[in-house]
Amino acid sequence: MSSPLQREDVARVARLARLTLTEAELDLFTSQLGQVLEHANDMSALNLDDVEPTAHPFGLINVFRRDVVRPSLDRDVLLSQAPDAESGRFAVPRILGEAP
Amino acid sequence: MKSAQTIANDVRDGSSSAVAELQRSLARIAERNDELNVFLYVDVEGATAAASAIDERRSRGEDVGPLAGVPIALKDNLCQIGIPTTCSSKILEGWRPPYSATIVDRLIAAGAVPVGKTNLDEFAMGSSTENSAFGPTRNPLDPSRVPGGSSGGSAAAVAADMTSISIGSDTGGSIRQPAALCGLVGMKPTYGLVSRYGLIAFSSSLDQIGPFAKTVGDAALLLEVIAGHDPLDATSLPEPAPSLVAHVNDGMAGKRVGLVRELYEGADESVVASVRAAAEALREAGCEIVELSIPELRLGLSAYYLIAPAEASSNLARYDGVRFGRRVDGEDVTAMMEATRTAGFGAEVKRRIMLGTYALSAGYYDAYYGQALKVRTLTIQAFARAYAQVDLLLGATTPGVAFKFGEKSNDPMAMYLNDVFTIPTNLAGDPAVSVPFGRGEENLPIGVQLLGPPRSEAQLFAAARVLEIADGRA
Amino acid sequence: MTTLTNGWEIVVGLEVHTELLTHSKLFCGCENHFGSEPNTNVCPVCLGLPGSLPVLNEQAVELAMRIGMALHCTIAPSTFHRKNYFYPDQSKDYQISQYDLPINSNGYLDLPDGSRVGIERAHMEEDTGKTTHLGGSGRLAGADRSLVDYNRCGVPLVEIVSAPDIRSSAQARAYAAELRGILIATGASDGRMEEGSMRIDANVSVRQANAPYGTRCEIKNLNSLRSLQRAIDYEALRQVELLEEGGTVRQETRHWDEDRGETSTLRVKEDAEDYRYFRDPDLVDLAPSQQWQDAVRAALPAMPAERRAALIATITQPSDAQRDAIEVVIDLGLEHYVHSAVAAGADAATAISRVANEIAADLEHVANLSPAAFSATVLMEQSGALSATQAKTVLGELLEHGGDNPQAIAAAKGFEQLSADSLGATVASLIDAHPDEWGRYREGDDKLAQFFIGQVMKSTKGQANGKAVIAELQARRQGRSQD
Ligand SMILES: [Mg+2]
């Protein structure tokens, strides 16, 4: 079975993941990711309609913290780690669109 | 090199001091770190202050803890307040976390002295430590070979006698595989036994912190210190740390151990021979050995290489140049994020982010990620069936001994196949330990793997101890 | 409200985000507080620092359940997913939200006009941070730099998604107002739209009656109930005009501009985001026990509909003005004053009016006014011991300074009741002074009573009680005719 992965798929995924690929990387990754997906055909081929998915190894439920305020971090320390900051806030270049 | 248990005893009874033990450790690091590239950062000042404080407290008669004055190496994906933490990635270069991981606090409370941060495959993605942005770590037993990965630095620190114990993390074998290749004991505990708070996530549902040591006793001691419920980790098991050291010498008489074909078939001859010899050693110690086949385990690799990248693609989204770490400027915020991530991540990280993004994306989720979660269920059920018959399982840790640099680094699939025996327990959330047993080509160590049901750490250490004795190491 | 012609019908579904009134954030211990200095309520968790992990706030779950119960939802085991998209106000570049298994689903909300709007779901999620735009006009468009404050990032939200059951802008407004009242009544939210603690997005489409749904547009930036109503009217008309000209509606997100009174394209849905939802592996499933649910349900206070009905029942055939006053009382949660006064024997209509007007006008001092003092004041007014004007003054004093003795305040203000003798003398002298008016009143022209009340008020400087004056006039009319 051949891999379903095309060059355009890799380009689309790179955009979604906020990565820029060169043409050469695009080719390389298309073939490498294709190999992994091909290996996964052993799994995709199975009929697992009756099997429940496991997102988590153990079925823990209802883990909570109590609604109690704990001290926050020192703002100066946080902002000293920021690539750019201004007026107590994290600064970024212009934003082109509203949040989805 | 003294064991951690010996160091702690010596410091506690005053026959040595934390400062002296630290100096021995720092001297060893100074001697070999340039060659081996084990530590990315050595906190001479902080460690010295911590060691002095322990000595001072001891001189006042205080109890200085079960790891009193024991120098320890931390994989550089663990946060320690104020100490540079990179995940071996350029994207985090210069970042100093404003908080510490829960286990770092526990180690310090137990008297351990963190000496520094060790190299790893970038974001723990790899099996050779060749994927570090700061150069590969060399195997102290043969510097032309890899130490394994992703916790290669932490394994090498112990193998090179820089510290007696170290901390790694294991997502698909990242403790057990380097332990095997460096001749150490390494355990991946039950998922949730050790808090992940402060462990920089690769794949949240698979990641688990665990110990490296030269002896089974040290590994048990270290795990006992770091295990136990943490309210800061919602996936942490609700119970306190189990008693481990006390059971190391319980022996294996009357236990049933399953020798699992899928966990050694395809491995090098010398590895298969070691596994069979280990089975024989367990038989001699009073175990019944049962030959088993668990075909579902063969699907583990495929499931793992979809689940782990999928979670990673989301976990690694936050490296966007806004709040911390490195930024590469761009015209607008999207261009800045893209430039930052493109320059900041290495090839393997990009590969996995893209693979995971693809597996989760519209139209592919069911075929890849969704299907992988179902295979995970099959894996759990298959292990549960096996543990209904036997107490523990036995197999190989890796297909071969430590390989040479570059041997697999250009072929991701060949590298991924290196994890084929370790991955199933991560999928199931079960514990497993790698313990040195026998030697392979060039007299390099071979690790055999013992696997158990959830919360079977004490029994796994007891079994590992039987093999340790049989291997003539203690 | 605009009415569409040519058989067009508006179809609206509303998505309401409400911040929950917890002490701390949804997944960390940072304070949930509006108006702090930027980035002072942040920690490794809500700032998405590497290695940090979320742990769910129990009280947020309880408040979400209260909302679900008040909206007649089914409470079910639920999970948390990650909604993946890059945006700088979101510290992890994914939002933790509920996806295919929300805590609350399949409920409804009954409006005061008797109509019912379905509630598809009311799920929990985390809020984002806030951006400030520098350069240009201070708005996103044209800015050259933005600043991010993560104080709001991680604040617990419940998103309430209605079914597309709403058929007019007025109904949408009524739904939002009733929902707001419910959120406040549950104690889950303060309902402050101006502070953004309740935010509304409207999905608007039009269709010919009973035709399949048309393409919808999502309208954002609706900061008041008035905006909501205006925006829906504008958008529906825009779509109708477009369709009548032979065009098609494009599925998109639109921005409401309150000043210009129009919507404009924000984002076209064609370049739909691929959010790659998956279960958040850092969080475990949520399955509130029956015992917990029962306790929450038992402690749930009465909702506005029930409270409204209780007040309406105190008045026979309430007028529109009285219904409006009742809304004010419910909205402000002040009906205990009314119930206390009624229990003390006061007239409900007077009590409701005093609450909806005098108390509502001075809410910041409401804590000073005890229900007992209020009831006593209303009773004094009712008995004629105080005129309406005097009663209002006494209430003002009680609100301003507190106290439990309206009689003393009335005395101190010189609001002594005109004695019956004194009132009788005043009325008698006015009858003498205005024989023509008295004659017409005697002949049965009751309108003249108002004339005499005005004269009495004038000569007593407002100290007389109108009802007492009428009683005096009637007594004199009857008395004379018996002569
Ligand atoms: Mg939402």
Ligand SMILES: [Zn+2]
């Ligand atoms: Zn926080």
